[in-house]
Amino acid sequence: MKSIPSVPSEARRRIEVRPDQTIALGPRADAPVEVFSTPSLILLLELAAKDLLAPHLEAEEDSVGVSVEITHTAPTPRGGWVEATARLVAVQGRQFDFELLAFDAAGEIGNGRHRRAVVSLSKFEDALAKRTSPRTEGLTPTLPAVPATVAVRGGVEAGVARLVLNRPGSLNAMDRSMTGDLEAWLAYLEHPTCPVRVVVLSGEGRAFCAGEDIKENAALDADASIALAGRRGQVCRRLAALPHPVIAQVQGPCFGGGLMLALAADLLVASHSATFGLPEVKLGWPPAYTLDAVVARVGRLGARRLALQGETWTAAQALELGLVDRAVAENQLPSEGARAVNDVLRLPALAFAETKRLLADLGPAGVGGDLGRTLDAYARCRRHPDAAAGMRAFLEGRNR
Ligand SMILES: CC(C)(COP(=O)(O)OP(=O)(O)OC[C@H]1O[C@@H](n2cnc3c(N)ncnc32)[C@H](O)[C@@H]1OP(=O)(O)O)[C@@H](O)C(=O)NCCC(=O)NCCS
Structure with a gap:
């Protein structure tokens, strides 16, 4: 001027x-x-x-x-x-x-x-x-590439993303590669132009997921194990925060981190073969993340029975206590899953997403709201000699 x-x-x-x-x-x-x-x-x-x-x-x-x-x-x-x-x-x-x-x-x-x-x-x-x-090019919305992953086998068809935990030899125990694969899928699903409308999570073989891979954990030092647990906690938190409907289709063992993954879903459909538990305390540490999701489903009492008393629940018990939404015969699991997908596809996507967000913001329990504190407790215990002893016992087949 x-x-x-x-x-x-x-x-x-x-x-x-x-x-x-x-x-x-x-x-x-x-x-x-x-x-x-x-x-x-x-x-x-x-x-x-x-x-x-x-x-x-x-x-x-x-x-x-x-x-x-x-x-x-x-x-x-x-x-x-x-x-x-x-x-x-x-x-x-x-x-x-x-x-x-x-x-x-x-x-x-x-x-x-x-x-x-x-x-x-x-x-x-x-x-x-x-x-x-x-x-210009940079501003033109581009569709994200569908991740090519192995430990999680995935595909997208007609707006439905199917993610299959794919380490059947170890009951789909979650190792580093599966964690990375889930992160890749979340990045895809969170992309603003992602065409997915519904996510279906299931496990290959006779299990949904037997929790974290204890064999891998036993070979990691405590810091690496704690960092990995933090990443898995974020995976559950991000999965629960997706605006899309997420359906978990569970058969066989669904333990520890596998249960946390299933509980990040909006709808949990189990077959009669499904079993549920939080056996971490036997290994020498508490659940490292999203215990709040368990409390949201079954209250403190139910969470205590699973996490402290080491109970294993059948599908029938899980249905009765509110841990799962539906329990069906083994051979009906795929058709029940398909029905659930069709049901949610009929709902207006925005109304579903807004309602999901409102429910997540309401009340004391969400999924992953307490990640820092749970992970701290895991870190203290994972560094303690009891953790090494607990993993040794599992590897030697003594505490299953
Ligand atoms: C889930 C469970 C009750 C199923 O028992 P089961 O039907 O008799 O099956 P098995 O124990 O024989 O498991 C089948 C295979 O998967 C492996 N496996 C199961 N859970 C595993 C885990 N969490 N990590 C690594 N490997 C696992 C077993 O070592 C076994 O492998 P092998 O055939 O090479 O020995 C039992 O495997 C178990 O207790 N797993 C550990 C659960 C757990 O503590 N998870 C960690 C919570 S964070």
């Missing part, structure tokens, strides 16, 4: 109200009541403010409106005159605040406040070009 205008100072504009500055009122199109319109009043006031700044600007600068608040208090007829006054009352850097006042022949017709900013025209034109040119 060449100079800063003094405060206070004023600029005025006066016009005679033309037909294109009026709004036609009343029911008769052939004989409307024509009065000075509010947008025309705003423009007139804004131009008065612009006039005040103009002599102070460099050649490649101009002023633009930032905000306007106006009250239009009286009508002015077509052909009448209106005078607008913009009074500069404050300057802050390149921003200028005005008080506005407008009169016609009969008196005041409006007042208000207005802020303008001085901009460099070249920068302004750049910003304008970005908004008017067609979307």
Whole structure:
């Protein structure tokens, strides 16, 4: 700017109200009541403010409106005159605040406040070009690539993502590769242009998931094991936070981290062969994450029975105590899963997502709201010699 205008100072504009500055009122199109319109009043006031700044600007600068608040208090007829006054009352850097006042022949017709900013025209034109040119490559929404994973076998068809935990030789125990695969799938599912409508989680072979891979854990140092548990906690939290419906289809053992994964789903369908437990305490540590999801389902009492007393629940018990939503015969699990998918596909996606979010935000228990504290407890215990002894006992087949 060449100079800063003094405060206070004023600029005025006066016009005679033309037909294109009026709004036609009343029911008769052939004989409307024509009065000075509010947008025309705003423009007139804004131009008065612009006039005040103009002599102070460099050649490649101009002023633009930032905000306007106006009250239009009286009508002015077509052909009448209106005078607008913009009074500069404050300057802050390149921003200028005005008080506005407008009169016609009969008196005041409006007042208000207005802020303008001085901009460099070249920068302004750049910003304008970005908004008017067609979307460039970087902005064009691209579909994310479907992850190619092995420890989780996955595919997407007709809006349904099917993720199959795929380490049947060890009852789909969750190792590092499965953790990484689940993270890859979550990144895909969380992508804003992901075409998935429903996620179905299941296990290959006779189990859903026997929890974390104890053989792998036994070979890791405590820090690596704790870091891995933290990642798995995030996997459960992110899975539960997906806006899509998530359905877990569970058969056979569903233990420890496997149960936490299943409980991150919105609907848990189990076959009669399913068994559920949280045997971590026997190994020498507490559940490392999302115990809140267990409490949300079966309350503290149920969580105590699973996590402290080491109970293993059958599908029937799990259904009765609210840990699962449905329990069906083994051979009906696929068809029951398919029915659940069809049911949720019929629901409006936005309404489902909003309701899911509301339920997650309500009340004390969510999924993963307490990750820090549970992981700390796991870390303390995983570093203790009892943990090594517990894993040794499992590996030697003594505490199953
Ligand atoms: C789930 C369970 C009750 C099923 O018992 P089962 O039907 O008799 O099956 P097995 O114990 O023979 O397990 C089958 C195979 O999977 C392996 N396996 C099962 N759970 C495993 C785990 N969590 N980590 C690594 N390997 C596991 C077994 O070592 C066995 O492998 P092998 O055939 O090479 O010996 C039993 O495997 C078990 O207690 N697993 C551990 C559960 C657990 O503590 N999870 C960790 C919580 S964080």
